[in-house]
Amino acid sequence: MSTSNSTYTPSLTIIGGGPGGYEAAMVAAKLGANVTVIERKGMGGSAVLTDVVPSKTLIATADSMRRVGTAQDLGVDLGAGAEPRAVMAQVDRRILEIAGEQSQDIQQVLERRGVRVIHGVGKVVGPHEVEVRRHDDADGEPEVITSDAILLCVGASPRELPSAQPDGERIFNWTQLYSLAEVPEHMIVVGSGVTGAEFASAYDLLGAKVTLVSSRDHVLPGEDQDAAELLEHVFESNGVNVVARSRAEGAERTEDGVRVHLSGEGAKDTPYIDGSHVLFAVGGIPNTADLGLEEAGVELTESGHIKVDGVSRTSVPSIYAAGDCTGVFALASVAAMQGRIAVAHLMGDAVKPLRPHLVASNIFTSPEIATVGVTQAQVDSGKYQADVVKLDFSTNPRAKMQGVTAGFVKVFARKGSGTVIGGVVVAPRASELIWSLALAVTHKLHVDDLADTFTVYPSMAGSLAEAARRLHVRL
Numbered sequence: 001m002s003t004s005n006s007t008y009t010p011s012l013t014i015i016g017g018g019p020g021g022y023e024a025a026m027v028a029a030k031l032g033a034n035v036t037v038i039e040r041k042g043m044g045g046s047a048v049l050t051d052v053v054p055s056k057t058l059i060a061t062a063d064s065m066r067r068v069g070t071a072q073d074l075g076v077d078l079g080a081g082a083e084p085r086a087v088m089a090q091v092d093r094r095i096l097e098i099a100g101e102q103s104q105d106i107q108q109v110l111e112r113r114g115v116r117v118i119h120g121v122g123k124v125v126g127p128h129e130v131e132v133r134r135h136d137d138a139d140g141e142p143e144v145i146t147s148d149a150i151l152l153c154v155g156a157s158p159r160e161l162p163s164a165q166p167d168g169e170r171i172f173n174w175t176q177l178y179s180l181a182e183v184p185e186h187m188i189v190v191g192s193g194v195t196g197a198e199f200a201s202a203y204d205l206l207g208a209k210v211t212l213v214s215s216r217d218h219v220l221p222g223e224d225q226d227a228a229e230l231l232e233h234v235f236e237s238n239g240v241n242v243v244a245r246s247r248a249e250g251a252e253r254t255e256d257g258v259r260v261h262l263s264g265e266g267a268k269d270t271p272y273i274d275g276s277h278v279l280f281a282v283g284g285i286p287n288t289a290d291l292g293l294e295e296a297g298v299e300l301t302e303s304g305h306i307k308v309d310g311v312s313r314t315s316v317p318s319i320y321a322a323g324d325c326t327g328v329f330a331l332a333s334v335a336a337m338q339g340r341i342a343v344a345h346l347m348g349d350a351v352k353p354l355r356p357h358l359v360a361s362n363i364f365t366s367p368e369i370a371t372v373g374v375t376q377a378q379v380d381s382g383k384y385q386a387d388v389v390k391l392d393f394s395t396n397p398r399a400k401m402q403g404v405t406a407g408f409v410k411v412f413a414r415k416g417s418g419t420v421i422g423g424v425v426v427a428p429r430a431s432e433l434i435w436s437l438a439l440a441v442t443h444k445l446h447v448d449d450l451a452d453t454f455t456v457y458p459s460m461a462g463s464l465a466e467a468a469r470r471l472h473v474r475l
């Protein structure tokens with residue numbers, strides 16, 4: 001259906017204004033739909049207000065600290081006694097300003113495109129009906145909006161331990177970190193997934209003493225093992241204390257800080273840790289309770305996520321879902337893609353189902369860890385037959401010039417054919433370098449295509465081309 005030539009204007013109600021919701025709203029409005037977005041916190045959702053934007057802005061400051069800290073190795077005299085210091089009040093103000101501006105920008109763009117934005121709480125009350133309680137009319141009668149389709153993009157919230165309720169002063173979840181007057185003296189980070197690793201890295205660079213509690217043998221379970229080991233090595237050399245094979249059982253306030261109680265193998269040596277602050281980064285739970293989903297017949301998984309197919313359809317034909325509430329891949333980019341796919345499907349536009357094996361992602365630690373496509377674990381398990389080349393950046397001239405001492409690039413090419421099927425980059429700004437590999441994986445480029453493409457000399461990207469060259473298949 002080409003909506004621009006059609007007299008019929010489909011209508012779409014979206015609950016949740018994060019990347020899943022706002023991207024879908026923009027595309028749907030552009031395609032001519034009548035769109036309403038209901039958001040309870042602010043446009044941009046958790047991604048913009050509490051998760052991605054604030055954490056990456058904090059990490060930008062931490063990264064500046066890193067660069068200033070290593071400037072002396074490059075011959076920069078910072079002057080006697082001049083130690084870089086993060087001024088947290090200023091850092092936090094900047095974070096909240098950037099998040100607020102970003103949220104405003106998104107709202108304005110949507111409104112310019114004719115999207116109706118409602119600040120309030122939405123609930124599904126039928127296959128085509130959403131009830132909304134507006135914040136500016138909380139005691140009034142809720143409005144019921146009827147539309148051709150509903151898109152659920154309600155996201156997720158931090159998981160909390162009953163025995164460690166966050167108070168936003170000493171015991172934190174990741175949404176509460178942006179009002180610290182000072183850099184924490186000793187930050188205990190519980191959970192060594194992506195969130196825990198990023199904050200452990202950031203607070204370390206900001207000057208805090210950091211202890212990272214990991215329930216597994218190593219940090220970043222499930223990520224590329226070489227990358228995780230390298231990061232753990234960097235953590236160790238920076239003085240981050242990784243307490244492995246330990247689970248936090250609870251946390252309590254002490255006179256001047258917190259005590260975190262541990263269980264598990266690691267707790268035999270360390271039954272508790274005292275620190276000034278503790279951050280719980282122990283995963284998220286989908287915001288699907290009290291949304292009227294069971295009554296509407298929308299099927300959920302055991303974990304409470306909304307079941308969707310490759311084009312974001314739920315078990316109810318008129319209801320779609322996208323983003324963290326679906327449990328597919330907790331990434332802003334995936335949420336946005338799922339939202340766009342839902343809209344394309346609804347509007348009868350060309351639609352390609354989500355292809356999770358093409359997702360590129362980045363862990364914003366120092367160094368960053370970026371991945372795309374097939375993983376080393378999948379190659380090792382025999383799921384994919386691949387040739388693998390791993391090149392350390394230690395021999396890369398640009399890396400030497402910039403003082404980059406730790407990092408590598410790894411390229412996976414299909415055995416026999418040489419098609420690029422995956423890659424890992426560990427380096428400062430790996431998030432930017434991975435795009436060339438993502439392009440290669442998505443468009444099934446050959447290693448020779450990468451090798452034959454000019455790179456700038458000297459550049460970190462030169463190592464990507466060199467890895468591809470080493471994977472050349474001689475016919």
Ligand SMILES: Cc1cc2nc3c(=O)[nH]c(=O)nc-3n(C[C@H](O)[C@H](O)[C@H](O)COP(=O)(O)OP(=O)(O)OC[C@H]3O[C@@H](n4cnc5c(N)ncnc54)[C@H](O)[C@@H]3O)c2cc1C
Pocket residue numbers: 015016017018019020021038039040041042044045046047048050051052055056120121122123153154155156174195287291322323324325329330331332333334335364
């Ligand atoms: C600390 C942290 C850092 C991250 N960093 C990155 C990163 O660097 N890159 C990346 O790709 N991903 C990152 N992520 C993941 C990313 O934040 C999520 O994948 C993304 O936010 C998902 O978008 P979404 O649209 O599903 O939901 P969200 O961004 O969670 O937005 C959902 C919105 O819906 C609202 N809502 C819920 N219920 C209702 C209701 N009934 N009525 C009205 N509104 C409602 C919520 O309040 C929320 O504002 C990070 C996550 C965390 C926790």
Ligand SMILES: NC(=O)c1ccc[n+]([C@@H]2O[C@H](COP(=O)([O-])OP(=O)(O)OC[C@H]3O[C@@H](n4cnc5c(N)ncnc54)[C@H](O)[C@@H]3O)[C@@H](O)[C@H]2O)c1
Pocket residue numbers: 190191192193194195196198213214215216221246247248249281282283284329330331361362363364
């Ligand atoms: N840069 C990014 O793109 C980025 C950043 C942050 C989060 N995310 C997304 O968010 C998703 C969730 O990541 P996450 O790290 O928040 O959650 P997660 O569920 O991946 O990791 C939480 C970790 O905490 C551990 N844990 C749970 N309870 C514990 C306890 N009591 N004591 C010690 N450890 C405990 C778990 O075993 C797990 O390893 C990721 O899949 C990622 O996609 C992305």
